[in-house]
Every structure is written in structure tokens, then in C-alpha cells.
Amino acid sequence: MPISPSPERLLDLLEAPHWKTPGSTSRKTEGPTARRTEGAAAVNLTVVDHIAAGRRTLAEADRLAAEGTPLARRKAEALRQAQALKSLALMGERTDVRRHACPYCGAYALLLSKAGRAVCINRHCAPAGVQRSWSLVELLMAAPGRPSGVRRSEARPRDDRDPAVIVRFLQHTAHPLTSDQLRRLVTMYELPSWPSRTHRDPRTRSYSLSDVLTAHAVDAAKRTPSDCAQSPRPACDGLADAFFGETKMGGVKVEEAKALCQACPFREPCLEAALADSDVLQHGVRGGLTARERRDLKTRELKAREEGPRDPSKCTQGHDLAGDNLYIRPSSGQRSCRTCTRAAEKRYRQKSKR
Incomplete structure (x- = not known):
């Protein structure tokens, strides 16, 4: 397997004048509006920005490598390799990524x-x-x-x-x-x-x-x-765009995303971590529930903790669930209070008359 140049060497190559000339890469450096109002750019802005961002990335990699922890060293090496791949892609060589297998299916795809x-x-x-x-x-x-x-x-x-x-x-x-x-x-x-x-x-x-x-x-x-890794991977691995849309994103509907969650071995810890986040951070499908379902679940759990253990013989308002006041739904077997139901219907009728 050929050895790729170091990221520092690739950035040095991009510093050459012929790479910095306008149009030296296939990516556009400015739009038609900029050309009409300001004229053609003196340099290829894509290359210039890439070099500046690359120097910052390599500095961050050096900082992480200096920490010495295994995770920091691993991330530092990943930053360096990623920077090299980006530089090669800017130069027109985009096939180096195929040397890596898919983190989910293991295919070289x-x-x-x-x-x-x-x-x-x-x-x-x-x-x-x-x-x-x-x-x-x-x-x-x-x-x-x-x-x-x-x-x-x-x-x-x-x-x-x-x-x-x-x-x-x-x-x-x-x-x-x-x-x-x-x-x-x-x-x-x-x-x-x-x-x-x-x-x-x-x-x-x-x-x-x-x-x-x-x-x-x-x-x-x-x-x-x-x-090949021997440990299982989450079903949502690599599908962030599909799981973080409330109705449809990336071709996957909410029902399909939730179905993938149900078969995932990490569903329970994922849901536990999602519920630990604040309501502001509740977004997308996590742990098999949408953001609204997770917020409702947190509300119910919080209310149950505040109220403490509830007497099964009484409703939430303290009415006895017995005799004529008890209604059992034939379809689900759910027990409900007739007094509370009549009060709710009365409030609804009064609200409708306004």
C-alpha cells in the first residue's frame, strides 16, 4: 500500500503559487455576484482557507498528542489523517478514503x-x-x-x-x-x-x-x-441526519427510525442518556422515542415523584374509584373516574360556547 505524504508536506505543497491561482481547483472560489462587484479574486480562496484551517488542525493535534492519554493520542492521529485526506481531495485525489472499511457494515464501500x-x-x-x-x-x-x-x-x-x-x-x-x-x-x-x-x-x-x-x-x-470489530454497533451509527428529524429527513420516517431503535442493543442506555438532557436539548429520535415523547415521559415521571405512591382505589383528584363512580373501558380495561370525566366535559362545553 503506498504511503501518503504527511499532512504538513501536503500543506506545504498547497503553498506553491500554482495551487493558489484562481481556478486551480475544481471548486468555485467565489460566486457571480462577487465577480460583478469586486472582480476576480487574486488567489484561490478555497486553497487559502484550507491551508489556514489545516494549520489550526495540526496545532490542535499536537496539543492533544502532548496530553499523552490514549484517547487524546488516538484523536490527534485521526485529526492528522483526516487533514491529509482533505488536502489530497483538494488536489484531486479522492480515492484514499476507500482504504478504510465502513464502520457499520465493514464493506470497502x-x-x-x-x-x-x-x-x-x-x-x-x-x-x-x-x-x-x-x-x-x-x-x-x-x-x-x-x-x-x-x-x-x-x-x-x-x-x-x-x-x-x-x-x-x-x-x-x-x-x-x-x-x-x-x-x-x-x-x-x-x-x-x-x-x-x-x-x-x-x-x-x-x-x-x-x-x-x-x-x-x-x-x-x-x-x-x-x-473487524467484534463488538456490536448502534443501529443509528452513521445515520445522524435520519434520526434527528421529527417528521422525515434523509428518507427515513420517524416510525422507521423508532423501529431500528427497538432492535438496537443500546436502546436502554441511549434513552437514559437522552432523558438526562434538558428539555432544550430534546431533539430527534433517541432510545426509540421522539423528543415530544421523551418530554412527556419526563413530565409524567416528575409528577409521579412529587405525588408519591398513589392509592389505586382513588383517582388523581381523590375521588373513590368504586361503585357508580368507576368506569372501566371495555377495549383497554383502563379505570377512570366518572366525576372527573363529567367535569372535563363541562369545561369543554363552556370553552366551546365562548
Whole structure:
């Protein structure tokens, strides 16, 4: 595996005049309004800002490394590696992120997005319609995920690719494949195939990239088991955008997010930590409950603690739950007070007349 230049060396290279000239990278340095009112920038502002931010990042990494604690050293190294990946991406080399496995599914399916986040393109990694993503520092601090097994597409997916394309994609990973190894993988795990979209010859087959990635991850884990984490990971790992929206965000609805929480081994400690936060910080789906549900739960628990143990033979207002005053709902069996119910109905009618 080629050794990447140090982050300091990459920042020194970006200091060269030809990198600082306008248009030296593919990213826009200013908008049309700025060009009309102020003229063209004398330098590539993207590169200049990147260099300044990179120097600050490396200084923070040095400070953390000086602390000497294992966590501080680990984060310092992650900051340095992330800075190197960002510099390489600015120079046009965006494939280095593929050397890292997805922290959730263990597949070598990561791409660097325009926002600078590592995105897993494996369809079998996240719920339908979304993709898991991590900041580069989060990615480099996390251990590779443990593959859950080989997944196979039941119908022809949108990510079916010819074998040559799949080989080129995996060429930049920590475990590249040759064409012969890909054929062995397809045969060993009985991966489905379809007629190629690009070749007229019907004998030419294409395969789902996600199917191959899951099989490749399982095969790589067998060959190098130390590369894979043995501990389970939270179901929401890499899906922050999907879990922190009250109605719908990132393609995942609240019901789907809550369903993932129910099967998560960390649901109870997650809910406990969420309930410990103040009402101002209650946002998104955590522990299988929305922010409103968590606030209501905290209110009920606080009220119950203030009132102390309640007499089951009386309602909250002190009325006897017996005789004609007791009503039991046939559907749920819930006990309610007729006096309180009539009082609530009376207040509602008076309010409606206003």
C-alpha cells in the first residue's frame, strides 16, 4: 500500500503559487455576484482557507498528542489523517478514503462526498433510501465494522455493474480484487447476475455492486479477522441526519427510525442518556422515542415523584374509584373516574360556547 505524504508536506505543497491561482481547483472560489462587484479574486480562496484551517488542525493535534492519554493520542492521529485526506481531495485525489472499511457494515464501500464526509454506498448497510455517512475524524477514530453476512438482491437493482467496473472500484481499497478473484467470489457466494446494460452480448453478465461488496467484506474478514470489530454497533451509527428529524429527513420516517431503535442493543442506555438532557436539548429520535415523547415521559415521571405512591382505589383528584363512580373501558380495561370525566366535559362545553 503506498504511503501518503504527511499532512504538513501536503500543506506545504498547497503553498506553491500554482495551487493558489484562481481556478486551480475544481471548486468555485467565489460566486457571480462577487465577480460583478469586486472582480476576480487574486488567489484561490478555497486553497487559502484550507491551508489556514489545516494549520489550526495540526496545532490542535499536537496539543492533544502532548496530553499523552490514549484517547487524546488516538484523536490527534485521526485529526492528522483526516487533514491529509482533505488536502489530497483538494488536489484531486479522492480515492484514499476507500482504504478504510465502513464502520457499520465493514464493506470497502466508502466515497468522499462534496461536503467532505465519508459515505457508504452499500445499499445493504442502511435502510432503503438513505446512506450512512461519517465525518473523516469519526471514520478514522472508529474501528471497522463487522460484516453481518452476504446479502443478495432479489430483483435487478440500480447499482448493477460490469465486472471490470467492480474491479476498478475495489482497486483502491485495502483488499483489491482481480477479475479471477471476483469470479471466485461470485461462484462461492452464489451472487445473482443480470444481462449487461452496456454489452449487446447476452452472455456478458453484471452484478450488484452492493452484493459484491458484502461478499467481499465477509471474505476479507475471514482472511484478516483482526481488521473487524467484534463488538456490536448502534443501529443509528452513521445515520445522524435520519434520526434527528421529527417528521422525515434523509428518507427515513420517524416510525422507521423508532423501529431500528427497538432492535438496537443500546436502546436502554441511549434513552437514559437522552432523558438526562434538558428539555432544550430534546431533539430527534433517541432510545426509540421522539423528543415530544421523551418530554412527556419526563413530565409524567416528575409528577409521579412529587405525588408519591398513589392509592389505586382513588383517582388523581381523590375521588373513590368504586361503585357508580368507576368506569372501566371495555377495549383497554383502563379505570377512570366518572366525576372527573363529567367535569372535563363541562369545561369543554363552556370553552366551546365562548
